[in-house]
Amino acid sequence: MSSYPDLKLYIGGEWRKTADNLSVINPATEAEIGRLPIARISDLDDALSAADEGFRVWRRTAPRKRADIMLRAAAILRDRQEEIARSITAEHGKPLPQARLEVIRGCEFLEWDAGEAMRTYGRVIPSAPGVRYVVHHEPVGIVLGLSPWNFPMSQPCRKIAGALATGCSIILKAAEETPAGAMHIVQAFHDAGLPAGVLNLVFGEPAEISDHLIRQDPVRLVAFTGSTAIGRHLTTLASENMTRVLMELGGHAPVIVCEDTDVEKAATSSAIRKYRNAGQVCTSPTRFFVHESIFEPFLDTFVKRAKATSVGDGMDAGVEMGPLANERRVPALAKLVEDATAKGAQLHCGGGRVGNRGYFFEPTVLAKVPDAALVMQEEPFGPLAVINPVASLEEAIAKANAVPYGLAAYGFTNRADYVDRLTDEVEAGNISFNTLEASLPETPFGGVKSSGYGREGGTEGLDNYMNVKNVSHSMEIV
Structure with missing residues (x-):
């Protein structure tokens, strides 16, 4: 061109x-x-x-x-x-x-x-x-x-x-x-x-x-x-x-969604950010740990927004998500989806290639993914979100820290005590509350652990x- x-x-x-x-x-x-x-x-x-x-x-x-x-x-x-x-x-x-x-x-x-x-x-x-x-x-x-x-x-x-x-x-x-x-x-x-x-x-x-x-x-x-x-x-x-x-x-960013948050806003903004750059972002929100009392409405809203994502050539007007940047990412993502569903995860949307020309992959949502699934340990680096219910903040923090990565993390809550606790206990170089912006030129950016x-x-x-x-x-x- x-x-x-x-x-x-x-x-x-x-x-x-x-x-x-x-x-x-x-x-x-x-x-x-x-x-x-x-x-x-x-x-x-x-x-x-x-x-x-x-x-x-x-x-x-x-x-x-x-x-x-x-x-x-x-x-x-x-x-x-x-x-x-x-x-x-x-x-x-x-x-x-x-x-x-x-x-x-x-x-x-x-x-x-x-x-x-x-x-x-x-x-x-x-x-x-x-x-x-x-x-x-x-x-x-x-x-x-x-x-x-x-x-x-x-x-x-x-x-x-x-x-x-x-x-x-x-x-x-x-x-x-x-x-x-x-x-x-x-x-x-x-x-x-x-x-x-x-x-x-x-x-x-x-x-x-x-x-x-x-x-x-x-x-x-x-x-x-x-x-x-x-x-x-x-x-x-x-x-x-x-x-x-x-x-x-690399990262494998956790998102902890507490019971006091605005479910509609949190789920919608999370889905929009998840599929930005086709999920090919080291800070991309990927592992969602949602309090069980709001899990179903959060999942439903997220899936609805994922399905509505416009996928196509980035040069075309109205497109929200383009292709993956290279061919090798398509089978890599398909492998993670196949492994998760084989181990009992629920596939709510996506999971496969779009068309037969270009490296397009569907916006994908997996729910109730077992800890043994590869995607719980490996960063997907693509348009794949994992949404799991948790019974408490303690459980969410433990699961957030259960990977060797600690680049970005996110929390949705309006409680000051939750903010303090997540700030103290989540292992990440960057943690954001009620926003999915992890880095600005004026803020220090980097990770801990691996x-x-x-x-x-x-x-x-x-x-x-x-x-x-x-x-x-x-x-x-x-």
Whole structure:
């Protein structure tokens, strides 16, 4: 399609192509829409050299100037919102209105961290007379950013924003399935006057790229968003060189619905959010634990809204849910449904593929799913919701914590004592009440347990990208 960009690598301030390439597929039509160049080892080494030179320049650039360039790039991206959104919908499948919102969210990440670039304060620690201790924050160095396919534009923005705000340079390996979002970001920074080498973009074989670059001494931080299994592997690689990691990994978000809530509003808003981005969100509400006194009306309302979800090509008007982003997710979801129903779960809607062209899967609701079902332990990462009754808040909390993940969690209640208890006892890096919004640019985002390490966003988000140096001053030689 005409709005889809000519895909390239970006190294040392210049665009380049390579002899080998991959096909980029529109998941709604299964048609090829682009060819993506694959980085060779020589390209990766070039990117490393460029990032090293870029870091030397950028770390000496005044925070105000860094912020100005970031804000200029964000303004360019806002001006190009429609073009970028159409590229995202073409390669990912999400409805065009959601793609437009993703562009704005990516800009907000850049804008927030641009402001924080000027507030990476140190401090003076009081001590004995004639002695002063001063704490400095310094950029960690070259960052290797690894971003996923589910948010082609906003996720790369998050890593670029953190790196550039603190004075780091970055080599970004964006997702090969959805490369256009990252290309648009890089083009905006190029046009905004970012010095060569500060931001580099590569694509290729993920394992080869990570294995080669993580082992290089100049790489001082690996910032990854993706699955827990891959995150563990990358952390192991990084540990061999004592390289710092920032890991935003998988989730399996619980939703605890208490007996005092507005059932209609809670169920409707939950269903709408569940099928946003076809459920391909690490914070997607998935395991619903509903008090037994309101279980049936909650389930009925949720199922009704799920069935009403308009599924189709994201370019078409009125579509609420597009296809899955890749073909492999279709059998993976079907397997989870088959396993759950075989073990006694009730299938209330969905459960299978839609049509025979495109990677479409029905909005699916399973109820009264036994703990032994795979879906109770494995994140479905798709349009599949599990709704189970619970007899008490104690039972709901126990079930919410019964998985190795702890990224996002949600609660619906109007009781202050329930809010306090859920806040204290639910194991998650982010918990939201009476809303299904888990993250904003100004709030710290990250997980506990197997959901990751470190935080992105908020005033805490830049900590990962900086070293802390303590400097001692004595007025006399001791």
